[in-house]
Amino acid sequence: MENTVERLPLLPNLFQLKKEQWNAGCDVDWYTRDAVSLAPDIVETLANVEYIANHIDDDPASPTFGFQNSHQYRPDGAQGSNVNNARLMEPISTLSFAYVLDKPWNPYRHHPILRVRLIAAINYWLRIQAPSGGWAELGGPSTAHVAPTSFSLNFLVEMMYELDYDASLDEDVRTRLRAAVYKAAELCATDQQYRNVGYDYSNQYTCVFYVLWRLWEITNDSKWKNYYDARLNEWLAKVQQCPFYVERGSVEVFGYSHVTEWVLDRVYARNKDPRILESLRRYYDWGCLNTVPENEVQTFITDVVGNGRTTETAQFGEVGYYNNITQYLPNSQAFAVRYLISAAERDQRLRNWPNNPIPPTGNHPGLVGAFHIFHNWPMYFRPHGLWTVTPDQQKAAVAKLPPVAQTKFTRYFGPPRAGTASYLFARRPGVYVTFHFGQRNNSQAKEAGIVWLPGFGTLIRGTTANINWAFCTRTTSGKTTFKTPITDFQLPAGWSTSTSADGTVTSPDDLAFTSTFGGIGIRKTYKINNLGFELSVTPTEAGTEQIPLYLDATDEVYIDTTKQTKDMATSINYDNLIFNVCAFITGLFLLDYGADKFVDHTAVIARRLGISATLIGLLTAGAEWEELVVVVASIAQNNSALALGNILGSSISNILGAFSLGLLFSRDETIRFDHSSKIYVGVLSIITTVFCFFLAVYRVEFGRFGGALFCGAFILYISSIAYGIYRGVMSPPEDSDSDSDSDSSSDSSDDESSDDDDEEAAKHLKKTMEGYRSSSSISEDAGSSVEAIPLRAHRKSASIGHMISGPGPHNRNVSISQLNARPRKVARSIFYHCFQLLLGFITVSISGYVLSHSVGTVGDAFNLSDTLLGVTVLSFATTLPEKFVAVVGGRKGQGGIVVANTAGSNIFLLTLCAGVLFLAGDLKQLVKSVTSFEIIMTWISSAVFTVIVFYGGKRWMGTALLLLYIVFILLEFVLGRGEDGH
Structure with missing residues (x-):
């Protein structure tokens, strides 16, 4: 009989806000913050204990048993899904808090289900600790460093204290937790590399001071006090030579300094260390120089030029640790622009709360305060409270600011x-x-x-x-x-x-x-x-x-x-807006005209020079060169975000906006696709998956490697197709110069005249769309072995007049003379074609510049992200030809054309275009330039495309895909971002 390990039972939602359970005398410290802020904090957290506990991996057979996976705390990028990221475990401190808190209004104290889930989480947190004692954030335990270690310690030391004090949890668990805290604290206090990082990134090290001081308080071991004194003196001497706190080497970054100031004030709230008070005084002197008040003294404008992640002070909320520092440093009171109430009003709010408590939202998950490090009460509940200053105190402090006084x-x-x-x-x-x-x-x-x-x-x-x-x-x-x-x-x-x-x-x-x-x-x-x-x-x-x-x-x-x-x-400057919209439309026509010129005459010159017809076909009949032009033009204008948005948007548009039309306008209710189509769609699926994964984990240092990888994939793909044609298992694109196999009586050896015949034939084929062929559309003979090449058949290629089928009894060879018999013209010179090629190159270059510049300007007018416009407007416009091809191909029952057109376009976009972008673009600009929603939609559209090609398509699927595309575009704008700088 097979042994199975049962999952941990689910914790029921037990919390109810009952005002009769709260005692105004002994509970006032617990609800002070809720009462003063007029918002739920402690109650919101208790209301979400069940949600946090039940989002622990509860399968004992799982390698991540005990991992906290609610994705409500620090969910961004790769670190949000990294099971070795210790930062994701920080909300577990809420469970520890709820397990030990002995209050009538806490229904979770010593709850047996909470107990087993808490133990699982603690064990997992300790299991991912590196042998050195540190924790990791972006990689595995071998990448342990200061930030995740110090922040983990910040919570674990409180959990250690409260669980030992309660003493009801397993002794073995508490012993191992204690040993882990001691080991990590020793590492941070003694390891020179950790200390050096703390000097360069001050906010990452400040939690170490809190932990060392708490260990001194808890254990009374003078070792921890000695560490605290030595490290604090050393740190202050190195990171605060100027009044600001050093971040990233030798600069000040106000957003991170706010973290430093917040944690230092929390330490000061416990120990009243005069060194910390003097440090904070200097820091607020610096803040007084970087911040100016508007006339009503309630709005502060912060100098953000030299600082990262900086906003107006009011958006940070409290000054220091819940405004604690305002009780000791008058110069900090100027920045206390929230919770400005008189002493009488504060007392009144505290008296009112027990009779009319502020309820939690009732949402699960609830407010971010139930999870977030800077808001969640249980994460930082000792000492507790919310300190306030009066409006008169704040105005008096503003009047003393150096720029004012x-x-x-x-x-x-x-x-x-x-x-x-x-x-x-x-x-x-x-x-x-x-x-x-x-x-x-x-x-x-x-x-x-x-x-x-x-x-x-x-x-x-x-x-x-x-x-x-x-x-x-x-x-x-x-x-x-x-x-x-x-x-x-x-x-x-x-x-x-x-x-x-x-x-x-x-x-x-x-x-x-x-x-x-x-x-x-x-x-x-x-x-x-x-x-x-x-x-x-x-x-x-x-x-x-x-x-x-x-x-x-x-x-x-x-x-x-x-x-x-x-x-x-x-x-909005409407004159400028209209001009750029017109420029955008003109640019589309220029792009179309120039690309045709460039591709047509490149093919002719290549033929004259004896270059392989197969290679010519692959690189002219089947490539999205217009999209590459837009990418290069965007990079040249330092707008890599627009280029990446266009690549993603075009990939989505080719499937949801173009392939869907092929299904919708199909002459048959059910469309079946050949074996070749399935192979190439499978290849596209793999490429899309790799590309989306790369974007999801993208960091600047990965960029050039990724670019080389995608370009290499393009070369490998082209080589594989060429080899397949050479081996006779698939057909070359309709670019081949193999007249000898044709039934035509024309003189195929006359290359000089056939070049011009090809150009005329292309115009005919462009109208009839007969040049777009795959094995499913060239012939209705069941035995045809011709296979589609999933590089986009260029809509106006001068060399699509020939089709060579592979070996088989039902070969069907069509020559140019069959399509449009007429007297031959005298061949034009190669200089003519060189001039036309140059003209096409100049035209596409100008059009690329016009398109990317006009889209950026329109985005500026509406305060829209360049990436958003690339994903929506630019990609929709540049893929219009694919949509026309899909409509005509569908009406003619040529499903292979539609698949080849879609698959080939996307492979080109996600290999060569993406490769060029990551090799030559601004890598820093590409960080977080696209959203998870856009990456997911790119992958989902490819997955749906694959499923339809493998199992067959129906007309209603085209309607569904088109509606999905419309919803995607609408959501992009509804959920869209403001401008992203470049």
Whole structure:
């Protein structure tokens, strides 16, 4: 009898918010945050305990038994599905919290099902710990590093404490958990590599301080206290030589610094370490220089030019650890723009909550706060609370901000290490300006960050997100100062050569300095004086100085005597929009015309030069050269996101938008496809799967390798097809110059005249569509051995007049003279064809530029992502010929044509076009430029295509696919993204 291991039982949903279970006296600390914030936090988490617990892999026979797979926490990219990612286990701390919490309103305490699921999760978390003691995030245990180790420890140390205190869980589990925490903490405290990473990425190491301090509190072992003191002193000396916290080497990244500040404040809430308080004081002094208030002092504009992942302070929520630091540092109160309530109002909310508690949403999964590290109460519930300041306190702190309280100062902060970044802050009576110099990283820009006018508000703000709204110079050739390094800045003559502790330098009232943007030859001179800010630009070519104005509806700003308003600053320029739409349509016609010219005359010249007819056919009759032109043009304009969107969108459109039409217009209710079609669709399925997987796990360092892989796949595919033709198992494309096998009486040896005959025949074939053939459409003879070549039959190829079938009793050979018999013309010279080829090349080059540029401009007008437009508008337009081919092929009952057209197009797109993009494109721009939805739709459309070809198609399937395509396009726009900078 076979032994089976039963799955763990499911945990029932037990939580109900019953106000009579809450005691206003002893429970006030637990519901303070909910009451003050007027939002469910603790109750939302308890309401989702069942959901988290039941999304643990509960199959004891599974290698991932105990893995937390709710996909609600950190679900992005490859790390969201990596079973070795310790960060995904962090919500398990919620289960530990619910298991031990002894309160009437917690129904999960010591629940037996929760117990076995918690043990499974803990065991799995410990099982993926590396032998060194660390944890991994992106790879396996061998890739363990600081971030997942320190963040895992942050939760595990609290779980260790509460489970030992409760003492009801298995002793063996608690012993192993304790040993794992000790080992990982020792690693972080002593390993030099871990410490060095902590100096370069401050936010990743701060949790180590919390863990070391907690171990000292829990164990009273002085070793942990000694580690804490030594590492904190060392860390502060290295990462805060300037007031900011170092991230990524020697720059400040405000978004990550917020994590550092948050965790440090949490440590300070426990131990009141004066070193941490002084560190945070310096950090908030830095924040005071980088942030300016608008006139109502409730809106803060943050300088985001030199910082990554930065938004207005209000969007972060609390200052420090739930506003704890506002009780100790008055300069931090300026940023406490949420939870501004009086003491009386706070008391009133606390009194009201037990009588009228705020219920959870009732959703499973619920709010992100039930899972997310910065919101979930149980993840950070000791010490607990939500601290508030009054509106008067906040306004008083704003009035003391340096840009507000002072009228004249200059502060300059050089790099803490040999370096990459320096910062300048200049205040004069009429203006406040911030600057950033040095090298940049992925998320940084340089140049001016904020131009703030006292009494008016922010006039200009730089941005890291999007070139279309950034303060920058853009030349007509595509060069831009956006995210371009400034490497030549030095303190001008007359300024002090050394700075004081707070960064103040001695400088003249009228500041002037010139910077050169590396590699693009643009020089800018900046002048700041008592009257305002002046900028002079010296470009090497024509361009535009892009100045984003931040205007309120009542603001009055005049530029060249023309009054600017908020509506003018944000409205669509319809003249420019109409022009670019017309340019896009014109570009499509140019692309079609130029591609035909280029392919037709390339084929003729190749024939004259004696190049293999098979190779000519493969590379002219069956390739999406127009799509490649669009890809290359997009890359040349630094718009790789548009190119990738076009590749994905065209792949989807070829199946859902073109193949569907072939089914819909088929003359037969049921369409059967030959063996050849099934083989090539299978090949496409493999290529699509590899491509989609590559995009799903894509990282910058994979890019060039992926490009080479896809180009290699294209070469392998072409070689395989050519070999198949050579072996006689499949037919060459309708490009072959084998008149000797024809029934025609024409003189096939006369190459000089047959070139021109081919051109005329192509025009005839273009109208009749007889040139698009596969084994299922050339002949109705059952014995025909001719097989379709799934490279797209070019819609106007000059060489589609011949068809050579393979061996078999029912060969059917059609010559040009049979199709359109007429007197031969005198052959044109090879120079004529070279000129026509050059004309075609110039035309497709111009059209590619026009298409990619016009699509980008239309996207700018509607604040749409370039990738979104590539996936939808551009891909739909460039695949129109495939749609026409599908309609005609379907009506003529030539299913093989439709399959060959679709499969060949997509193979070309996903191999050569994708390969060129990843070899020559901007790899950093391609990171997260497409969504999981688009990748999944690409794969699903290919899978559906494969199923239909293998099992046969019906007309209703065409309707279903077409409707799916329409839904896909609509969802792209409904769920679409704002602009993605390039």
